[in-house]
Structure formats: structure tokens, C-alpha cells
Amino acid sequence: MTKPISETIEPIEVAIIGAGPAGLMAAEVLCAAGYKPVLFDAMPTPARKFLMAGKSGLNLTHSEPMPAFSERYGERSSEITAALKHFSPKDVRTWADKLGAHTFVGSSGRVFPKSFKGSPLLRAWLKRISASGGTLRPRHKWVGWNADGRHKFVTPHGEALISATATVFALGGTSWPKLGSDGCWQPHFRDQGIEIIPFRPANCGFECDWSTHFKGRFAGEPMKGAVLSFGQQRLKGDFVISEYGVEGSAIYSLSAPLRDAIEASGKAVLRLDLSPDRSEKQLMKSLSKPRGKRSVATHLKRTVNISGAKAGLLRELLTPSDFADPARLASAIKSLPLTLSRTRPITEAISTAGGIAFHSLNRDLMVKTLPGTFVAGEMLDWEAPTGGYLLTACFAQGKQAATGAIRFLKDQTK
Numbered sequence: 009m010t011k012p013i014s015e016t017i018e019p020i021e022v023a024i025i026g027a028g029p030a031g032l033m034a035a036e037v038l039c040a041a042g043y044k045p046v047l048f049d050a051m052p053t054p055a056r057k058f059l060m061a062g063k064s065g066l067n068l069t070h071s072e073p074m075p076a077f078s079e080r081y082g083e084r085s086s087e088i089t090a091a092l093k094h095f096s097p098k099d100v101r102t103w104a105d106k107l108g109a110h111t112f113v114g115s116s117g118r119v120f121p122k123s124f125k126g127s128p129l130l131r132a133w134l135k136r137i138s139a140s141g142g143t144l145r146p147r148h149k150w151v152g153w154n155a156d157g158r159h160k161f162v163t164p165h166g167e168a169l170i171s172a173t174a175t176v177f178a179l180g181g182t183s184w185p186k187l188g189s190d191g192c193w194q195p196h197f198r199d200q201g202i203e204i205i206p207f208r209p210a211n212c213g214f215e216c217d218w219s220t221h222f223k224g225r226f227a228g229e230p231m232k233g234a235v236l237s238f239g240q241q242r243l244k245g246d247f248v249i250s251e252y253g254v255e256g257s258a259i260y261s262l263s264a265p266l267r268d269a270i271e272a273s274g275k276a277v278l279r280l281d282l283s284p285d286r287s288e289k290q291l292m293k294s295l296s297k298p299r300g301k302r303s304v305a306t307h308l309k310r311t312v313n314i315s316g317a318k319a320g321l322l323r324e325l326l327t328p329s330d331f332a333d334p335a336r337l338a339s340a341i342k343s344l345p346l347t348l349s350r351t352r353p354i355t356e357a358i359s360t361a362g363g364i365a366f367h368s369l370n371r372d373l374m375v376k377t378l379p380g381t382f383v384a385g386e387m388l389d390w391e392a393p394t395g396g397y398l399l400t401a402c403f404a405q406g407k408q409a410a411t412g413a414i415r416f417l418k419d420q421t422k
């Protein structure tokens with residue numbers, strides 16, 4: 009039970025609600041301009057998702073040239089490009105270097121801090137924000153506005169009311185809610201007439217209806233070096249067979265169109281080339297060699313070097329008569345149809361699509377109908393693949409929103 013609302017209605021010049029990458033960047037920019045922002049976060053410590061991202065190698069940004077980088081944001085490319093003008097992928101690297109997290113470009117063009125971790129960078133970042141006038145108030149869960157437009161928070165000491173001249177919201181999407189971004193802010197924004205496009209999983213795993221035998225034998229097995237095709241997209245990469253279906257980097261890269269296809273027609277058929285280095289003709293010739301007394305598995309391994317999970321997948325998806333026909337088997341190896349029936353739950357996704365619609369915002373990311381209220385990061389309606397594009401856009405929008413807040417605050421004093 010929370011105690012009644014405290015009587016102290018504290019006025020603050022600029023509040024930042026949500027201390028993830030977007031909120032912290034907004035704080036840094038406001039501090040650099042001489043403001044003393046107060047950061048509120050529901051969790052006991054800030055930026056938990058950022059720290060979680062660092063557990064598997066913190067991919068801060070990508071080194072590819074700008075036009076290609078911008079295209080990663082698909083339909084929101086122009087909105088995110090506007091943010092990237094405030095803080096570009098190059099700026100991300102300079103910024104991290106200055107915080108002592110020297111970066112390097114990996115073989116795929118992705119940019120990481122040399123330690124791969126988020127914690128040293130976050131520690132240095134928080135220290136800098138605090139030294140330049142920012143204050144963090146953890147365990148402050150924002151629960152909406154009161155009738156006077158003041159912010160209502162639930163804290164361990166009861167509820168608190170805070171009025172702020174300008175506010176930057178950076179409350180995140182709805183994946184991994186245990187790290188703080190649980191999407192509970194949505195009804196409060198909807199009540200203000202702000203359109204929110206429903207959140208959907210992005211960079212997520214998918215479910216397939218595996219047989220008990222297949223998942224018992226191959227769940228957890230990697231599928232290396234297959235070529236995955238869906239629609240016009242084709243990529244070579246690795247993924248993992250899981251208990252429920254498939255996940256991993258190559259699957260995440262195609263997850264937006266796969267998810268959209270499932271939404272539209274109830275399923276998505278992904279095509280796998282399990283032997284990208286051989287043509288169908290070469291495969292057929294090899295597979296046509298007499299099998300003799302060898303098992304099908306040994307024949308596959310000896311003739312076309314397919315074994316383990318790849319061979320298991322062929323057995324799972326093909327009929328015995330397909331295996332008896334070298335032409336059909338070769339064709340299946342080159343283009344094996346894998347039906348995906350559902351996305352995994354949003355709570356497991358790396359990121360989310362959906363959020364506050366851009367048409368509700370001006371070029372400073374200020375809510376048009378709520379002067380002084382700015383929004384940034386994954387709570388807005390954009391999505392991107394993994395590769396550092398998510399964090400870069402969050403940093404950039406944090407800076408864009410803070411720059412807008414500074415302009416707004418200056419206008420108030422004119």
C-alpha cells in the first residue's frame with residue numbers, strides 16, 4: 009500500500025523521467041547547457057537494459073556510411089535521420105572514447121567498447137552527469153499527471169507530486185519489463201489524446217511446431233552458415249534451434265518482415281539454404297551416388313557434408329520419399345521451407361516496434377498538444393535491427409529532445 013500523496017508539491021525546472029540511454033543522454037545535454045535536471049526512474053538503479061545489453065557485448069553503433077545506416081530504420085528513416093543530425097554514429101564513438109570506453113570496429117562493422125561491457129561506460133557517464141549538476145531519484149515510478157498537470161510518482165515513502173516546467177520522458181518500450189520498461193505509461197498518454205501504435209516484438213525469436221523428437225534432440229543446437237531468405241531479403245548467418253522454434257542473430261535480422269507476415273496471414277515461410285557453397289546441380293550429383301548399406305544420415309554426411317541439426321531439420325521437414333529422390337532432396341537442401349507460426353512473447357524480445365506516433369510530435373520531439381513535454385527513445389514508434397542502431401537512435405533522440413527542452417525553457421524566460 010502506498011501512503012497518501014505528500015503535501016509538498018515540488019517545482020522543478022526540468023525533469024527527465026526514465027534513466028535509460030535516451031534519458032541519460034538528455035540529462036547530459038541539459039547539464040552541459042547549465043541546467044540542473046532531475047532524473048526519475050522506477051528502478052533502484054538506472055539503465056538496467058543498457059547493462060543487460062552489455063552482457064552479450066555492448067554494440068554501441070555501426071560503422072557503415074550514413075545513407076545505409078539511415079535505411080536501417082525503414083519507414084521511420086527520415087524521423088531518425090533528423091535525430092542523427094543531433095548525434096551521429098561518429099559522435100557515439102567520440103562520446104564513448106571521452107568516457108574512457110574506447111571503441112573498436114568488429115569484423116561485421118559493428119562498434120563495441122573494447123571491454124564489450126556497459127558497466128564501465130555507465131559508471132563514468134553517471135559520474136559526469138552528477139558532477140555537472142544532474143540528480144538521480146531512483147524508485148520513483150511515474151504514474152501519470154494529476155488534474156493540474158503535475159507528475160504523480162509512487163515512491164517507497166508514498167506518493168509524490170512534482171511540477172516541472174519542461175519534462176523529457178524516456179520510458180522505453182515494453183520488452184524485458186523486469187528491467188524497468190514495462191509500458192505502464194501508455195494509458196496516461198492515451199488519456200491525453202496522444203496516439204500510441206501498439207507495441208510489437210522486434211528482434212525476436214519465432215515459434216515452429218517442432219515434433220517432440222526434434223526438439224528433444226536438437227533444442228540449443230546452433231545452425232551455422234545457412235542462407236536465410238524471406239521475400240526480397242537474403243542473408244547468411246547463424247541461428248539457434250530452440251525448444252519452441254528459432255532464435256539468434258540471423259533470425260532477428262529478418263524479424264520485422266517475418267512478424268509482419270505472421271500478423272497479415274498467420275504464418276511466415278522462411279527459406280533456408282543449408283549448403284550455400286554448392287549448387288543444386290552439384291548436390292544432386294553427389295546425392296545420386298549409390299547409398300549401398302549406408303544409413304541416410306551417413307549418406308548425407310559423406311556426400312554433401314550435412315549432419316547434426318541440419319540433417320535433423322531435413323528429417324523433421326521432409327518425407328521419406330523426398331529422401332529417396334536425389335533431385336527433391338537437393339532442391340530441399342537449397343530452399344528448405346520452414347514455417348514460423350508465432351513470434352515469441354514481447355517480454356523476451358530485444359526491442360519493440362510501436363510506440364508514440366510521430367505525427368503527435370514536433371521537430372523537437374515535443375508533444376504538440378502538451379507544450380514542454382518531450383519524448384525520446386524506444387517509447388516512440390520506430391524500430392531497427394540489432395547492430396548498434398537501437399542505442400544510437402536512443403542517444404540521438406535523447407539529445408534531440410533535450411535540445412528542444414532547452415529551446416522551450418529559454419522561450420519561457422523571454
Ligand SMILES: Cc1cc2nc3c(=O)[nH]c(=O)nc-3n(C[C@H](O)[C@H](O)[C@H](O)COP(=O)(O)OP(=O)(O)OC[C@H]3O[C@@H](n4cnc5c(N)ncnc54)[C@H](O)[C@@H]3O)c2cc1C
Nearest residue numbers: 026028029030050061067150180188189385386396398399
Ligand atoms: C538483451 C538485450 C540486449 C541488447 N543489446 C543491444 C545492443 O548491443 N545494441 C543496441 O543498440 N541495443 C541493444 N539492446 C536494445 C537497447 O538496450 C534499448 O533499445 C535501449 O536500452 C532503449 O533505451 P531507452 O532509453 O529508450 O529505454 P530503456 O533502456 O528501456 O530505459 C527506460 C527507463 O525508463 C524507466 N521507466 C519505465 N517506466 C517508468 C515509469 N513509469 N516511471 C519511472 N521510470 C520508468 C525504466 O526503469 C528504464 O530505466 C538490447 C536490449 C536487450 C533487452
